[in-house]
Amino acid sequence: MIRLFLMAFLFAAALPAQAQFNFNINKLLDSAKSLRSATREIDQREEIAIGDDLAARLLGAAPLASDARLQRYVNHVGRWLASQTGRAELPWRFGVLEAPQLNAFAVPGGTIFITRGLLERMKSEAELAGVLAHEIVHVLQKHHLKAIQKGAKTSLAGDALGYALKDARSEARDKLLSLGTELYSRGLDKSDEFEADRLGVAIAARAGYDSYGLPAVLQTLQAMNAQDSGVALMFKTHPAPGERLNALGERMQPTLDAYAGQPQLVERFAAEAKSR
């Protein structure tokens, strides 16, 4: 797994031209940046270590796809997006899981997974960028980390969080990781998801993509039956797609409109990401 992740290639000339982003987007992202200091008790090194442990546990549920070209491509797109953010220095890595369900999730410290099932339903690189940018925001804003920290405060005794951070082999660490994995079947607060949608749209637009990538994926999800086992977990852990689309429209319509004409990269996506 690490080998796949380590294949860091810089985006070549085929990149979409960097957006001529306007003041609005920068303001949005800067206000997000100022929230970075909100979680003081877990430093970045610990955040990355917890993320690595969590990622290893979550990978037990579905293996990484063995298609190296696909993994490289998704890493290209993801790292390009992450390079536009206030936490570009994190060890960002992106993995495609060999699973038919439609899902994507972020792990503290910069690890992001997306399922083959979700990729298969996408039509362009702009859609992929929209979803990856949403997940990147969860890392930037430490949504999972803060939820785990909050859970630890209420369900771990005394200074168990301190022990869990200090000793990777302690019982407290094991409990902390259990709290973490549980979060991925329960989901984050709705407000975190809406924030990830809003800032995700801004990051994808800043990176040069058609801003309607994420909304297009939400429309695909909206058209699916909530009883479909392929979307059951996604629907359980996220607000309904229609609700997310409405929330995006309310707060982000000017940004969506301003960057709607940027590249979608339909053909490159088909060549790189579709089953061979």
Ligand SMILES: [Zn+2]
């Ligand atoms: Zn999310």
